[in-house]
Amino acid sequence: MRTPLVAGNWKMNGTRASVAELMQGLAGETDGLTGVETLVCPSFVFIQQVQELIGKTSIKLGAQDLYVEAGGAFTGEISGPMLADAGCQYVLVGHSERRALMGETDEIVARKFAAAQEHGLVPVLCLGETLDERQSDATMAVISRQFLAVVETVGIEAFRNAVVAYEPVWAIGTGETASPEQAQEVHAALRALAAKRSAKIAADLRLLYGGSVKAANARELFSMPDIDGGLIGGASLQAEEFLAICQAASS
Numbered sequence: 001m002r003t004p005l006v007a008g009n010w011k012m013n014g015t016r017a018s019v020a021e022l023m024q025g026l027a028g029e030t031d032g033l034t035g036v037e038t039l040v041c042p043s044f045v046f047i048q049q050v051q052e053l054i055g056k057t058s059i060k061l062g063a064q065d066l067y068v069e070a071g072g073a074f075t076g077e078i079s080g081p082m083l084a085d086a087g088c089q090y091v092l093v094g095h096s097e098r099r100a101l102m103g104e105t106d107e108i109v110a111r112k113f114a115a116a117q118e119h120g121l122v123p124v125l126c127l128g129e130t131l132d133e134r135q136s137d138a139t140m141a142v143i144s145r146q147f148l149a150v151v152e153t154v155g156i157e158a159f160r161n162a163v164v165a166y167e168p169v170w171a172i173g174t175g176e177t178a179s180p181e182q183a184q185e186v187h188a189a190l191r192a193l194a195a196k197r198s199a200k201i202a203a204d205l206r207l208l209y210g211g212s213v214k215a216a217n218a219r220e221l222f223s224m225p226d227i228d229g230g231l232i233g234g235a236s237l238q239a240e241e242f243l244a245i246c247q248a249a250s251s
């Protein structure tokens with residue numbers, strides 16, 4: 001049984017005041033929801049604040065990135081041990097914005113995935129094709145390459161304790177969502193790819209969809225058999241909207 005996960009990726013947004021307001025809207029509200037896990041991924045500078053505001057509620061805490069090394073002379077970077085020490089349980093790796101804007105390669109993403117697990121964090125591996133790649137029928141090739149680059153580095157066993165998020169780049173922040181059928185097609189292909197290595201791990205692996213998910217389209221997406229929740233950008237910055245999405249994933 002896969003418990004759906006709804007994760008908010010706040011990206012580079014927020015102030016201490018807006019974070020306090022958002023968390024006031026969320027804290028406690030998710031506790032009554034059954035059959036869904038809720039996660040928020042604030043900017044590094046807000047992690048401690050959010051950890052305090054989460055208190056004893058059921059919301060989980062994650063970061064948006066980590067560095068491949070555990071510590072040392074890497075100015076400006078944040079390590080897995082630091083995130084674990086700050087109370088994070090999850091960390092996003094390979095978000096398309098980092099791949100496209102920060103030049104993260106499949107190899108770096110695989111190393112980050114391994115570093116996360118080494119320090120007790122659950123990696124949320126993000127992957128997805130660009131519009132050009134979709135239009136040239138390269139979607140499956142791109143998804144397979146991104147996924148297998150990690151599988152070949154860490155082994156399929158590592159996916160026992162990981163999450164994968166399919167985020168088509170053309171659907172991120174554009175208001176254009178993949179249709180439930182389009183998303184399901186990729187999710188099913190990803191699960192089949194994992195199943196070639198281990199049927200059991202594939203069956204238990206949570207596959208999230210991300211890209212313009214909002215309250216209005218969440219239920220339809222989450223009703224697909226291989227979509228186990230969502231990775232939410234813009235809509236996760238509004239408490240009511242994010243809660244409605246969590247509600248849509250709950251049983």
Ligand code: 13P
Pocket residue numbers: 009095167171172173174175210211212213231232233234235
């Ligand atoms: P949007 O929900 O704003 O499209 O962003 C999706 C995303 O990139 C989450 O990681």
